[in-house]
Each structure stands twice: as C-alpha cells, then as structure tokens.
Amino acid sequence: AAGVGLADIRTGDSLVINGEIEIVTETAPPPFLEGVFSTIYSGWVFRTDETRAMEADDFDNPGMLYVEQGLEAFNTAMGTEGNSCATCHETPETLSTVRATYPQWDEEHGTVQTVEMQILECQTERMGVAEPYGYDSQEMRNMAALIASVGRGQTINVAIDGPAAETWALGEEIYYTAYGQMELSCAHCHERNYGNLIRADHLSQGQVNGFPTYRLKNANIVSVHNRFRGCIRDTRGEPYAIGSPEFVALELYVASRGNGLSVEGPAVRN
Amino acid sequence: MLLAATIGLAATSLQADVIAPGDVVMTEYGEVTESLTGVPGDPARGQAIMVDRGQGNCLACHQVTALDHEPWHGEVGPSLDGVATRWDEAALRGLLVNADTVFPDSIMPAFYKVSGFVRPGDGFTTRPAPADLQPMLAAQDIEDVVAFLMTLTDY
Numbered sequence: 394a395a396g397v398g399l400a401d402i403r404t405g406d407s408l409v410i411n412g413e414i415e416i417v418t419e420t421a422p423p424p425f426l427e428g429v430f431s432t433i434y435s436g437w438v439f440r441t442d443e444t445r446a447m448e449a450d451d452f453d454n455p456g457m458l459y460v461e462q463g464l465e466a467f468n469t470a471m472g473t474e475g476n477s478c479a480t481c482h483e484t485p486e487t488l489s490t491v492r493a494t495y496p497q498w499d500e501e502h503g504t505v506q507t508v509e510m511q512i513l514e515c516q517t518e519r520m521g522v523a524e525p526y527g528y529d530s531q532e533m534r535n536m537a538a539l540i541a542s543v544g545r546g547q548t549i550n551v552a553i554d555g556p557a558a559e560t561w562a563l564g565e566e567i568y569y570t571a572y573g574q575m576e577l578s579c580a581h582c583h584e585r586n587y588g589n590l591i592r593a594d595h596l597s598q599g600q601v602n603g604f605p606t607y608r609l610k611n612a613n614i615v616s617v618h619n620r621f622r623g624c625i626r627d628t629r630g631e632p633y634a635i636g637s638p639e640f641v642a643l644e645l646y647v648a649s650r651g652n653g654l655s656v657e658g659p660a661v662r663n
Numbered sequence: 664m665l666l667a668a669t670i671g672l673a674a675t676s677l678q679a680d681v682i683a684p685g686d687v688v689m690t691e692y693g694e695v696t697e698s699l700t701g702v703p704g705d706p707a708r709g710q711a712i713m714v715d716r717g718q719g720n721c722l723a724c725h726q727v728t729a730l731d732h733e734p735w736h737g738e739v740g741p742s743l744d745g746v747a748t749r750w751d752e753a754a755l756r757g758l759l760v761n762a763d764t765v766f767p768d769s770i771m772p773a774f775y776k777v778s779g780f781v782r783p784g785d786g787f788t789t790r791p792a793p794a795d796l797q798p799m800l801a802a803q804d805i806e807d808v809v810a811f812l813m814t815l816t817d818y
Contacts, residue, residue, distance in 0.1 A: 570781055571781060572780075572781050572782050573780065573781070573782060573783055573784055574772070574780055574783045574784065574792070574796070574799060575772040575799075576772060576773065576780060576781075577770060577772070581770040582770070585770065586739050586770065589737070589738040589739050590735070590736075590737050590738040590739075591723055591724065591737045591738075591739050592716075592720075592722065592723045592735045592737055593734070593735040596739075622789065625782070626784065626787055626788075626789045627787065628784075629783065629784050629786060629787060629799075630780075630781075630782050630783060630784045631782045631783065631784040631785075631789060631790065631791045631792070632782075632784075632789055
C-alpha cells in the first residue's frame with residue numbers, strides 16, 4: 394500500500410553545475426524532521442536523466458535565459474529616484490546569501506518576507522517605482538531567478554525560531570491540512586508517497602530549493618507560490634492567493650524542510 | 664403517449680431511489696450494503712470511469728493488470744488485481760463512498776461525499792466550490808465501478 398517507494402529512483406548521484414558548483418541533492422534531514430525522513434532529497438533526484446542533465450550546464454538550462462533578463466533589469470534604472478538595483482547592490486553577487494536564507498523575518502516591517510516581497514520593498518520604498526513588479530509577473534520571476542542563480546551551491550538555512558516561529562507554525566499547520574474535495578495534504582503526497590508514481594509523475598519530497606524553477610511543461614520559470622497553487626488546485630481545492638500570508642508561511646515551512654540542501658534555482662523540472 | 668408517460672414515471676421513481684451522499688448508511692466496518700440506485704452496475708461503463716482522468720482517475724494511484732492497455736498506472740495505492748477476492752460488493756461500495764472508515768486518514772479520496780471539506784474548489788478551476796457541490800462520482804457511477812471491481816478476481 395501507500396509508502397515510500399524509492400525502487401525506481403536512482404539515488405547517490407551528484408550534481409555539479411558547470412563543472413564547479415557542487416550541489417547537495419541528498420542529505421540528513423533538519424532536526425525537526427528526524428523520524429519523518431532518514432534523508433531529504435532535492436526534486437532533481439526524482440527526474441529523468443535528460444532533465445537532470447539540463448541542469449548541470451548553464452548552456453543547457455533554459456532557465457538561465459530568464460536569469461539574463463533579470464540581470465539586464467538589475468542594471469536598468471527604474472522609478473523616480475533614477476536608481477537601478479545596481480546603484481545600491483553593485484552586482485547580483487553581493488546578494489548571494491539571500492536565496493539560502495529566505496523567507497526571513499524583517500524587523501522593520503514586523504513580518505516574514507519572501508525574496509519577492511523584499512524586491513517589492515526596494516522598488517516601492519527606495520526607488521519610487523509607481524508600478525512595481527506583480528508578485529508572480531515575468532519580471533519578478535526573472536529577478537528572483539537572478540538572485541537564486543548567484544546563490545547556487547549555498548546551503549539552505551532558513552531560520553525557524555525567534556520572531557519567525559509563529560509564521561513557521563502556521564506553515565506547518567497548512568502543510569498537514571487536507572485540502573479540497575480530494576482531501577489531500579502536502580504530506581499525503583510529498584511525505585508519505587515520495588518516490589511513488591502518481592500517474593506518470595514520480596512524486597518528490599516537494600522541496601523548494603530549486604525555485605524559481607524552469608518547468609518544461611510551462612516552457613518558462615515558475616514561482617514557488619505558483620507551484621503551491623497548482624498542487625492545491627489538483628486536490629480540487631481553492632488555493633490561497635499567490636503572495637498571501639498563508640503561502641508566505643507555507644513557503645517558510647517548506648523551505649525549512651530543505652535546510653541542508655543546496656540552492657539550485659533555476660532548477661529544471663518537468 | 665402512454666409509453667412516454669410510463670417511461671417518465673419509471674425515470675421519476677428511479678430518481679427517487681437514489682440515495683443522496685448525506686443519506687448513505689455505512690456499517691461500522693465501512694460497508695454500504697444497499698445499492699445507491701437500485702440499478703445493477705454496468706462493468707464496461709465502470710471501467711471507462713476508472714480510466715477517465717476527469718472522473719475516477721483511479722489509475723493515478725492504482726495498478727490494474729486488466730487495464731494494461733491504458734498507459735501510466737500509479738504506485739500510491741495497492742494493485743487492484745484480485746480485489747474482488749479480498750472485498751465483497753458492500754465493502755467495495757463503502758471504500759468508494761468513503762475509504763476513511765477502513766483506512767483512516769487515507770490518501771484515497773471519498774468519491775461520494777459533498778461536505779466537510781477544507782477549501783473545496785469547483786473542480787480544477789481554483790474557484791471556490793458551488794453551493795450544490797456534486798460528489799466526485801454520481802451514484803450510478805459508483806455502482807458501475809463496483810461492478811467492474813467485482814470482475815477483478817485474478818491476480
């Protein structure tokens with residue numbers, strides 16, 4: 394019956410991007426998941442050889458085209474102050490620790506912020522951008538992909554204690570809630586059935602270390618919240634809104650389930 | 664005229680015999696002994712419902728050798744080969760109506776249930792469910808799927 398079936402999955406392979414960035418695709422779980430998982434796996438492990446290979450070289454990774462667009466926007470002035478991101482942050486590389494540590498508590502705003510929220514903050518509060526990027530817009534995904542790409546190889550380490558603890562607990566509650574007419578929780582599929590085929594797809598552990606992710610199905614990069622939305626829709630459920638406090642909390646919680654894996658975005662998935 | 668009237672009457676009484684999702688009587692072992700419609704199930708139709716991704720979509724989770732001509736059988740649930748030797752008709756009907764009595768917190772959806780959900784949607788649209796949310800399978804669909812499952816006697 395239901396259970397973890399890693400029979401068809403080849404574990405133990407390593408991913409090295411461009412022959413230099415070493416990616417941890419399987420490792421010991423964070424302390425709060427000991428007893429749930431013996432090993433946590435990147436979604437990369439569950440994909441076909443072809444899909445895996447696309448991620449190993451930037452020339453083969455279609456997600457990198459969006460990173461390039463993000464880089465162009467990074468260096469382009471926007472808003473009434475005449476600043477570009479580069480005015481204050483010089484190069485994207487100065488933001489290389491961001492992806493591994495977000496979502497993160499923001500003292501000034503008294504809330505947990507995702508990378509997208511932080512970008513919006515800089516646009517609206519520091520650049521005078523009248524029409525900031527939509528949370529799930531192409532421009533936002535490009536910028537988020539740029540910020541992920543410069544953090545590749547860093548170990549995911551989001552803080553779940555202190556002021557973030559309450560948000561994290563909400564995320565945990567959402568993770569284990571059975572949604573929709575099919576009454577399925579994230580855990581039903583990604584904790585209790587990873588490795589198993591659901592129709593033609595091998596279920597992964599539903600990690601977010603590869604986001605924004607290039608999805609072959611969409612022929613574009615997709616955001617974390619877009620993926621959450623799709624997974625709840627597939628339960629015949631009504632998803633929370635993209636950018637909602639519920640999805641921010643869920644993102645923090647799910648990201649923390651990957652503490653110990655590497656930043657991979659933009660990853661390649663089907 | 665007379666014939667039409669008779670058919671109309673038959674259809675009406677047929678409707679009246681359908682047990683609504685809220686009225687299904689389940690035994691403490693999760694069996695539903697009474698047919699939901701009183702109309703014998705059609706195994707051929709049941710097979711089609713099981714395969715259809717918009718209806719039963721049972722193959723998303725189950726392997727069935729008799730349906731090998733269909734691609735992609737899932738591994739989330741057990742193989743249904745020989746299922747009729749493990750469960751009788753009342754038990755199979757009960758599993759489809761709501762498997763939670765037999766398998767608590769099962770990943771298998773309850774196919775004949777219309778309330779008690781968290782954020783139910785209108786199918787796969789992401790919109791909230793309408794007030795008159797229909798069960799995932801209609802009463803006769805359940806009977807037809809049960810009839811097909813009853814043919815699965817071989818391993």
